[in-house]
Amino acid sequence: MADAQTLKQLVLGRKDVQDMSDTEHELPPDLMTVNMGPSHPAMHGTVRIVLTVDGERVVKSDVQPGYLHRCFEKESEHATYTQVFPYTDRLNYVSPMINNCGWAMVAEKLLGITGSIPKRAEYIRVIVSEMSRMTDHLTCIGASAMELGAFTPFLYFLKAREWLYELLEKVSGARLTHTYVRVGGVGKDLPDNFDEDLTRTLDQIVKVMVEVETMLNGNKIFRDRMAGIGAMTRADAIATGCVGPIARAAGVDYDVRKDYPYSIYPELEFDVPVGTTGDCFDRYLVRIEELKQCISMLRQCMKQIPPRSDVGDGRTMIDDHRVTLPPKTDTYNTIESMIRHFKHIVDGIKIPAGETYAFLEGGNGELGFYVVADGTGRPYKAYVRSPSFVHLSTAGQLIHNHLIADIVPIFGMINMIGGECDK
Amino acid sequence: MAQKVLDAVKASHAAAIEHTESQHGDEIIWVKRDQLLAVATWLKTEPTMAFDAPVFCTCIDRLDWRPLGVPPSQRWTEDKPRFEVVYQLRSTQHRFRIRLKVAVSESDARVPSLASLWPAFDWQERETFDMYGIRFDGHPDLRRIYLYDEFVGYPLRKDYPKDKRQPLVRRDDLPINPIKRPSIFDDHGKAK
Numbered sequence: 001m002a003d004a005q006t007l008k009q010l011v012l013g014r015k016d017v018q019d020m021s022d023t024e025h026e027l028p029p030d031l032m033t034v035n036m037g038p039s040h041p042a043m044h045g046t047v048r049i050v051l052t053v054d055g056e057r058v059v060k061s062d063v064q065p066g067y068l069h070r071c072f073e074k075e076s077e078h079a080t081y082t083q084v085f086p087y088t089d090r091l092n093y094v095s096p097m098i099n100n101c102g103w104a105m106v107a108e109k110l111l112g113i114t115g116s117i118p119k120r121a122e123y124i125r126v127i128v129s130e131m132s133r134m135t136d137h138l139t140c141i142g143a144s145a146m147e148l149g150a151f152t153p154f155l156y157f158l159k160a161r162e163w164l165y166e167l168l169e170k171v172s173g174a175r176l177t178h179t180y181v182r183v184g185g186v187g188k189d190l191p192d193n194f195d196e197d198l199t200r201t202l203d204q205i206v207k208v209m210v211e212v213e214t215m216l217n218g219n220k221i222f223r224d225r226m227a228g229i230g231a232m233t234r235a236d237a238i239a240t241g242c243v244g245p246i247a248r249a250a251g252v253d254y255d256v257r258k259d260y261p262y263s264i265y266p267e268l269e270f271d272v273p274v275g276t277t278g279d280c281f282d283r284y285l286v287r288i289e290e291l292k293q294c295i296s297m298l299r300q301c302m303k304q305i306p307p308r309s310d311v312g313d314g315r316t317m318i319d320d321h322r323v324t325l326p327p328k329t330d331t332y333n334t335i336e337s338m339i340r341h342f343k344h345i346v347d348g349i350k351i352p353a354g355e356t357y358a359f360l361e362g363g364n365g366e367l368g369f370y371v372v373a374d375g376t377g378r379p380y381k382a383y384v385r386s387p388s389f390v391h392l393s394t395a396g397q398l399i400h401n402h403l404i405a406d407i408v409p410i411f412g413m414i415n416m417i418g419g420e421c422d423k
Numbered sequence: 424m425a426q427k428v429l430d431a432v433k434a435s436h437a438a439a440i441e442h443t444e445s446q447h448g449d450e451i452i453w454v455k456r457d458q459l460l461a462v463a464t465w466l467k468t469e470p471t472m473a474f475d476a477p478v479f480c481t482c483i484d485r486l487d488w489r490p491l492g493v494p495p496s497q498r499w500t501e502d503k504p505r506f507e508v509v510y511q512l513r514s515t516q517h518r519f520r521i522r523l524k525v526a527v528s529e530s531d532a533r534v535p536s537l538a539s540l541w542p543a544f545d546w547q548e549r550e551t552f553d554m555y556g557i558r559f560d561g562h563p564d565l566r567r568i569y570l571y572d573e574f575v576g577y578p579l580r581k582d583y584p585k586d587k588r589q590p591l592v593r594r595d596d597l598p599i600n601p602i603k604r605p606s607i608f609d610d611h612g613k614a615k
Contacts, residue, residue, distance in 0.1 A: 109447055238476050239476075240543045241542075259518060354447060355447075357479075374488065393543065393546035
């Protein structure tokens, strides 16, 4: 049997550290290539980064998306405008309602009915969009905190997110992939007592946010890991196409809801938080402030929303035979409505030939759809301008010269959503 | 709103512009391919334009363009360019939005790259190359981005069948990896 020294040499491949000569103490001087992801807890499952590291420092990186590519654009070219809604749910699956609204907006812009959507439908869209924005930010902050070792805020925020998901489930019937918005309005009206449910949920979320902010804002570990990490200047943020919380943290006061107002946002009072340093901690603060603005906007919406009625502002669907299905009683009782229903479902909503780009403020920034219509019920070309894809393209630049451990907060605060980034 | 952008571009670059149009409130400028870089540089640097923010870059394949409700002369025919490369720009200061379009034929599907002016177009042009096979001259790193290197064809072209499958073969080391090791497996998948 070998003695202890030989055994150690066999197992470790060398003797004890103190036995090594001085030159052996130093790290090897050559660069090393490491794969981070695609199967890595902090890569959210879908991105691979090929890192060239000098010790712990990143000197070169190649970010490779595409592991979640599901051919959204190709599939959309073969689906009717209504059939694309379920696909949009799966783009940014943390805030599907906003994607639904974006797709509805581009179809309405092509039809020229943007201004004639009933008020109540617009309010419902904004309510569900802002709730979705909250779920987006709650997930982003919670997950980032968890990746830095703070598990409690993650659990608290996911609890709060679950309350919102429950409400959205009551509204749409599905917890995650809602498919709730339609061209010309929304699928159905809000459920009974939605007002009280939402008010109660928002009050609970305010409490949870106080708890989480107390845990994170002054937390030395959290601040050390976030502040000064992955900073971006204002000029860089604009030139690289960044929008949303990332650009606002860098000092770009750009918010589609303010700069190119759509829907009923001009009637709401809200602030756009803007950061100064553009680092991860500012991105976190901007998102926290946006959550508060969402809560305020939702409360205003519930006060201002027109009451339910079958005519005028209280409808949830535009009265336009091109986009609405006939009432079910007519469909089952008259042949004309039956035919119209059939044509509507099989051929889709006929959109006149033309092209347009419609955009709105998504959870991560300007989310847009560029559609070329050819007069049939299916888009000739559909392109989604996904903020995650643009933001991820800056990741290589942001992690440059940072340590491997810093990739985790930077990547968390970029909030890359695989479905949206990879389409 | 951006009508004055169209007028200004027409006034300063009359020879470079094919024509301009407006659709649903979006302003579109058709630029000649060899002048694209000059027009884009002017749009970015001219203070009254200041298009500092890139929005997106994509391409339209007009292969079976037979729109309903428009004159047949607008249909695509063999003698017309097949692809339209589209750039959307935004001006943070003036809030203008503009769309640049360049028509390119299938046999010569090349466009000058704008990645040097707006870094965001680096990945967007790679995506357009990946999906439509448009070559961007002067692009720093024109590789596929969503699909794998072994993929044959360009999936968003209209002549690529939707249900075509290309199973992913085993991928060897990536070209950017500095160390390339010989495989430890033989052709039958067994360790050497």
